[in-house]
Amino acid sequence: MQQRKKTAIIVAGGSGTRMKSAVPKQFMDLAGRPVLYHTIRAFADAYTDMEVVLVVPEAHFNEVRGLLADFTPLPTITLVKGGETRFHSVRNGLQQVTVDTVVFVHDGVRPLVSTTLIHTCYEAALQYGSAIPVIDMKDSIREITGEKNAAVDRDRYKIIQTPQTFLSDLILPAFDLPYNPLFTDEATVVEHLGHTVHLVPGEEANIKITRPLDLTIAAALLADRSGEPSGIR
Numbered sequence: 001m002q003q004r005k006k007t008a009i010i011v012a013g014g015s016g017t018r019m020k021s022a023v024p025k026q027f028m029d030l031a032g033r034p035v036l037y038h039t040i041r042a043f044a045d046a047y048t049d050m051e052v053v054l055v056v057p058e059a060h061f062n063e064v065r066g067l068l069a070d071f072t073p074l075p076t077i078t079l080v081k082g083g084e085t086r087f088h089s090v091r092n093g094l095q096q097v098t099v100d101t102v103v104f105v106h107d108g109v110r111p112l113v114s115t116t117l118i119h120t121c122y123e124a125a126l127q128y129g130s131a132i133p134v135i136d137m138k139d140s141i142r143e144i145t146g147e148k149n150a151a152v153d154r155d156r157y158k159i160i161q162t163p164q165t166f167l168s169d170l171i172l173p174a175f176d177l178p179y180n181p182l183f184t185d186e187a188t189v190v191e192h193l194g195h196t197v198h199l200v201p202g203e204e205a206n207i208k209i210t211r212p213l214d215l216t217i218a219a220a221l222l223a224d225r226s227g228e229p230s231g232i233r
């Protein structure tokens with residue numbers, strides 16, 4: 001397998017309105033550490049030559065520097081300020097990316113991403129140009145049209161995760177496009193340039209911490225993973 005430079009853009013520039021917490025969710029406690037610590041740890045552990053671009057609200061730069069002091073060895077990390085939307089935060093991060101790089105874009109609030117999934121995404125991106133992790137839907141779903149509703153075939157849909165991974169040649173030009181509210185992830189942006197994205201199997205445990213219950217689930221999953229109540233790595 002050929003080797004490429006690897007850059008993980010970890011987007012943590014949001015305010016977490018759905019969490020309804022005074023502290024943005026990426027800085028909330030998960031097993032004794034901020035959520036974001038676990039996410040950075042996952043990428044730093046996945047490849048020794050991983051470079052991390054951390055996109056955070058400017059007001060939290062000092063807090064992040066404190067959090068990074070706990071890392072030994074400290075991975076190569078560049079701090080970048082967040083943007084108005086997730087798209088703008090990713091675009092700010094991409095300004096640090098050079099040519100011939102495999103770029104992982106990952107939510108700072110998905111701290112349970114595994115080394116295996118990061119490796120899968122890297123290898124698939126080298127082969128296909130992109131790698132978008134997906135999992136099956138497990139609930140029945142319905143389409144609402146005005147006052148009406150109808151069951152739809154859930155096998156026709158997938159739930160999308162991160163890290164969404166791309167060769168830099170693919171993702172850099174895509175983010176020159178003007179912002180469109182349909183750009184809820186990187187795959188949608190790349191598709192607007194006419195590319196088809198490659199899907200890879202994601203992981204049930206790779207949850208996005210969005211609401212308070214997600215933090216409880218993440219703590220349980222971490223504890224289960226380490227075999228200890230704290231789950232700290």
Ligand SMILES: Nc1ccn([C@@H]2O[C@H](COP(=O)(O)OP(=O)(O)OP(=O)(O)O)[C@@H](O)[C@H]2O)c(=O)n1
Nearest residue numbers: 011012013014015016017018085086089108109
């Ligand atoms: N302007 C933004 C908005 C979101 N994000 C990041 O994108 C990831 C996924 O977004 P989401 O879960 O929607 O986070 P928030 O926007 O913070 O949450 P909410 O939508 O509840 O306000 C998070 O790590 C979040 O910090 C970002 O970097 N910049």
Ligand SMILES: C[C@](O)(CO)[C@H](O)COP(=O)(O)O
Nearest residue numbers: 086107160161162184185208
């Ligand atoms: C990128 C993402 O996490 C894929 O599941 C998701 O699209 C982010 O969406 P949100 O509206 O910012 O939660």
